[in-house]
């Protein structure tokens with residue numbers, strides 16, 4: 001069938017709308033009518049070329065939710081009309097990582113930037129005038145319809161607003177888990193969150209949920225700082241120097257228990273500043289992404305060893321989507337996790353480029369495309 005989707009023809013480039021051919025779902029697949037798609041900075045990293053993808057054109061988007069319109073042959077447990085949140089990382093359920101509850105590290109992750117099926121590096125479901133079109137993370141949430149693997153789908157109750165819970169497919173779990181799982185925040189701690197976008201605001205929420213006494217949000221944009229204060233931050237400042245001084249003032253000069261880096265275009269210098277802000281045996285969590293070709297983080301190796309500090313990467317908040325997305329839905333239902341408040345602006349698919357412009361100019365906590 002035909003669908004309209006936002007594609008990148010070249011990088012660096014901008015997302016533009018094209019009419020695509022979409023294949024029917026095969027065994028283990030679902031065709032989805034999209035309802036909503038969040039715009040994450042990782043989609044912009046692909047457009048800018050910071051993150052290198054395996055194939056162009058690519059139909060963008062990896063955060064979203066929709067309704068099943070067709071179920072592949074012998075694909076049990078799924079029906080037309082099911083409501084689905086997409087997980088940007090597929091989980092096979094059988095590899096050593098899935099088996100140990102670390103679905104975010106599932107071996108299927110190897111093909112998210114190839115844009116093929118998660119289990120087959122040669123197989124595409126979208127095309128443009130006969131040329132295969134890659135799907136970001138095997139998903140392409142920036143398309144009116146898409147065909148995905150069931151390994152990327154989490155079924156949810158039909159009463160939930162898909163326009164809102166779509167954010168659970170990347171941004172919310174990534175930020176929340178960065179605090180709760182990766183920074184291992186516990187009651188009374190002092191936490192710095194560096195960069196308050198769609199990810200960082202959820203690190204703020206996660207740190208608050210875990211009982212942090214002091215949550216210092218850092219962002220150069222005033223609107224971001226105000227948003228952080230509304231959603232759990234106790235302090236909000238424009239730079240790491242001030243944040244570090246505040247953290248030291250609460251910890252007898254030692255520094256923050258953890259610092260979480262969620263800057264849009266993360267550099268080694270950002271990570272170095274976060275690493276310097278933490279106390280002995282503290283944790284510096286790196287969630288933000290920068291240029292794939294960048295190497296080197298300016299940290300003192302002596303500080304790393306003698307202060308026994310930890311530098312900790314975090315992918316999708318070290319979460320297991322089929323367990324943690326339902327858990328976060330419960331938290332949303334009980335009012336403990338705010339989602340509606342995260343959506344600053346909504347867009348039509350045709351305005352996707354404007355949405356990314358607004359993101360880059362600091363106008364959105366999260367922008368969401370509504371179909």
Ligand SMILES: NC(=O)c1ccc[n+]([C@@H]2O[C@H](COP(=O)([O-])OP(=O)(O)OC[C@H]3O[C@@H](n4cnc5c(N)ncnc54)[C@H](O)[C@@H]3O)[C@@H](O)[C@H]2O)c1
Nearest residue numbers: 040041042195196197198199219263264287288289315316
């Ligand atoms: N690890 C993962 O699993 C994962 C998942 C999704 C996104 N990401 C990455 O996380 C990062 C954040 O994504 P997002 O969607 O929240 O981006 P965003 O653009 O919405 O937010 C980034 C924020 O960083 C702020 N910022 C810029 N420079 C700063 C500085 N020097 N100090 C403090 N703040 C600064 C910006 O003002 C903005 O508010 C991106 O690099 C994205 O690719 C990682």
Ligand SMILES: [Zn+2]
Nearest residue numbers: 040042170171
């Ligand atoms: Zn994302």
Ligand SMILES: [Zn+2]
Nearest residue numbers: 092095098106
């Ligand atoms: Zn797996």
